[in-house]
C-alpha cells in the first residue's frame with residue numbers, strides 16, 4: 001500500500017475546467033472521492049478546497065518538438081494536446097463500435113449502476129485522456145458521480161460538463177488509497193504505457209472497487225496482426241522490403257520506450273490477456289477477457305450492410321489513429337537516435353501503405369473485466385437485472401473474440417506470445 005504522503009490526489013481540476021485553453025494552477029486540497037458523503041453534501045464543502053490562481057494554459061505541461069507533454073510522469077511517451085485528444089476521441093468511437101457499448105457485458109454494468117436509495121453510485125476513469133469516456137458515462141448515468149484522473153489537465157468546457165462529472169490530476173503509480181472501496185465501476189483504457197509496476201498498479205486499482213464493483217481494463221497490442229487475424233504482420237526492413245512500415249515504426253517505438261525507461265509495453269497486454277481470474281480480490285466467476293480486432297483501414301467486406309458500414313467506419317478511424325501515432329513517435333525516436341529524414345520517409349511509406357490498402361492489417365485491443373469479491377472473500381454480491389436495453393447495434397461485432405475461462409484465456413495468450421516471438425527480426 002502507498003504511504004499517506006502519496007494518498008492525496010495532486011489537484012482537483014474544477015478550477016482549470018473553465019475553458020479548454022485556460023488550464024490554470026490550483027492549490028490542492030483532497031480528491032472528490034475523499035470528500036464525498038452519501039448525502040451528496042460534498043459539492044459545497046469542496047468548493048473551498050482549492051485556490052484558483054492564474055490562467056497559465058500550459059501549466060502541468062511542457063512543450064517539446066512542437067507538442068505538449070505531461071510533467072508528472074516522464075516515462076509516459078505520448079503528448080497531451082489538441083491533436084492527441086482528437087486522436088483519442090476517434091479511437092474511442094472505434095472501440096465503442098467494436099464493443100457495442102461503452103463497456104463489455106452491458107447488462108451487468110447497468111445492473112451494478114442501477115440507482116439504489118441512500119447509496120451514491122460512483123465511476124472512476126483512470127488515465128482519462130480527453131475525458132471522452134468519462135463524460136459519456138456521466139451523461140448515461142446521471143445519478144452516478146463520475147471522476148476522471150489523468151497526468152495532465154483534461155480539455156473540458158465547464159459549460160457543457162455534466163454536473164455529476166469531475167476531473168483530477170494525479171499519477172496512479174504511487175497508489176490510490178484515497179479511492180479505496182469507493183467505486184462501482186473502474187475503467188482503465190490504454191494507460192499501461194504510463195505505469196511502472198503494472199502488477200502492483202492492478203492491485204491498487206482493484207482496491208478502488210466496492211465489493212461487487214467491476215473493473216474494466218483495456219490496452220492495445222503494439223504489434224499489428226496480419227490479414228489472416230492470426231499471425232503478426234512482418235515489419236519492413238532491408239531484409240523484408242514487403243513488410244509493413246506501420247508495424248516497423250510501432251516496433252521501433254516500443255524498443256525506444258524500453259531503452260529510455262525500461263518500460264516493456266508488451267507486459268500490460270499480457271496481463272490483460274491473462275485476465276483477473278487469479279487475483280485474490282476478484283471473483284473468478286465474473287472474470288472474462290476478449291480480443292477486439294479492428295481493421296486498419298476500410299478493407300474488410302461484409303454482406304450485411306449495417307456491419308459493412310460499421311467495419312468501414314471503424315477501419316477508417318483506426319487508419320487515422322495508426323497514422324497519427326506513427327508521426328507522433330518522431331520525438332521519441334529522434335531521442336533514440338533515428339534521423340529525422342529517415343522517420344519522415346518511413347512515416348510517409350506507412351501512410352501510403354494504409355492509404356492504398358496494400359497491406360491489410362488488424363489492430364488488436366485486449367479487454368478484461370471482473371467484479372470484486374464480497375468483504376468475506378466470497379463471491380461478488382448478486383445484482384438485480386435491469387430491463388432497459390440500449391445497445392447500439394442489433395448484430396454483435398463479428399471480430400470480438402471472448403474468453404470465458406482462465407484456461408481458454410491463458411491458451412490464447414500463450415499462442416500470441418509464441419506468434420510474437422516468431423516475427424522475423426528487422427536486423
Ligand SMILES: C[S@@+](CC[C@H](N)C(=O)[O-])C[C@H]1O[C@@H](n2cnc3c(N)ncnc32)[C@H](O)[C@@H]1O
Nearest residue numbers: 088127128129150151171172173189190191194
Ligand atoms: C493513450 S491515452 C488513453 C486515454 C483514455 N483512457 C482513452 O482511452 O481515451 C493514456 C492516458 O493515460 C494517462 N496516463 C498514463 N499513465 C498515467 C498515470 N500513471 N497516472 C495517470 N494517468 C496516466 C495519460 O496521460 C493519457 O492521457
